[in-house]
Amino acid sequence: MPTANAALAEHIAEAGVSHAGLAHRVVTLAASRGLPAPRFNHASVARWLRGEQPRGRTPDLLAEAFTGLLGREVTRADLGMRAATVPPDLGLAYELDLNAAVAAATDLYGTDVHRRSMLARSTYTAVAYLVPALRWMTAPAAQLLDRSGSRRVGVANVTAIREVTATFRRLDNLFGGGYARSTVVQYLADEVAPLLREGAYTAALGRELFSAAAEMTLLAGWMAFDLEQHPIAQRYLIQALRLAHAAGGQALGGEILAAMSCQAAYLGDGNGAVDMARAAGQAARSAGSAALLSESLVSEAHGHALAADPRACALALVDAHQALDRSTPGGEPAWLGYFDAAYLAAKTGRALLDCGDPTQAAISMRASLEMAGGYSRGRAFNLALLAGALLDSGRVEEGCATGRQALDAADGVESARVNGELASLAARASRHRGALPVRELLPALPTARRGVRALPATR
Structure with a gap:
């Protein structure tokens, strides 16, 4: 008697794998991706053969398992599984609960790896930044606690994330966002996500882990922005902001808000650019970073230019240049090293050009x-x-x-x-x-x- 899912049965027969063996491979793959451990066994495979559709990422894990078993690419469609759908709000929520925030960020990484084309067909909306910016400014300070988990996080893990981020940031500046974005996202999904989901760390090391993850998430979002993949970029920037909050990183949060302002301005939303730039400015003042304040003010100036307010643009530009003059060498975060007089001049020129001068x-x-x-x-x-x-x-x-x-x-x-x-x-x-x-x-x-x-x- 034919099974309800003949395609899956044919692949099982071709691979010569038992039902229990297939279930074990899926469980192992889920663990390697930092996903919540599923409880699959031979009975689970029997249900799939009868036509039950596995939930969540399981069809993709099955396809990956058969790809390894058969030595050729196998898709979920090849296995008789329905096409995946991406929730329209994936990555857009700024979750207050830390576990929910981790799930939101890591789900975004995994979806970007496995279903990027579907993610790219999602929508960018300017208003999606308002709640994250408000929660960033009003939520209580993060109280990250010691955590027990199945994966021990050490200083070397955090150092590796920072080194990889620095390397790919240099490559991004040299060759553009299209050069290595896929590699950055794969690293987030394979190496960073498991540490966030299952990590065991002290509170102090946990703050460093979340800070490093926020930096790399920001980089992935910036690369998507550079490729004009605006719906994807927006989701990464929101998740980067939430991770930075968990780390207690005022300056890093300000940098992410400034990136949101830059994206809004690029898309012609002057008022949105001003809103995000002002939020970035508050973070810069809290962090005591003159260079970040300068960046925030020049981003605000660009927003005023797009909103046809030349007087406000001029005032913000003056303040931006005065702020950078107050910056002291060696007194700024390492990741802000790119923002110097030449960068400020470029941002100033962009604002003046859009202001009609x-x-x-x-x-x-x-x-x-x-x-x-x-x-x-x-x-x-x-x-x-x-x-x-x-x-x-x-x-x-x-x-x-x-x-x-x-x-x-x-x-x-x-x-x-x-x-x-x-x-x-x-x-x-x-x-x-x-x-x-x-x-x-x-x-x-x-x-x-x-x-x-x-x-x-x-x-």
């Missing part, structure tokens, strides 16, 4: 090119912005020459944002199509974005 924007963007080495993506981005400012201020020949430099700098950089800025440069250049330098430059520039920019929700 291309002449002053060009001055700031030229100063941004005094940046340190190791930031290939940033150099390409800044050159493209400088070229656009020069074109808008009527310096066509110089703008086209700078546009050529931007194209050269972008070679080998996998960044949808850089591609988008080059596409914007093409639109600016096309207004001067009659000039020979423009006609020579335009064929080399992209005319469309590689990524899809979501529209912010109505506020």
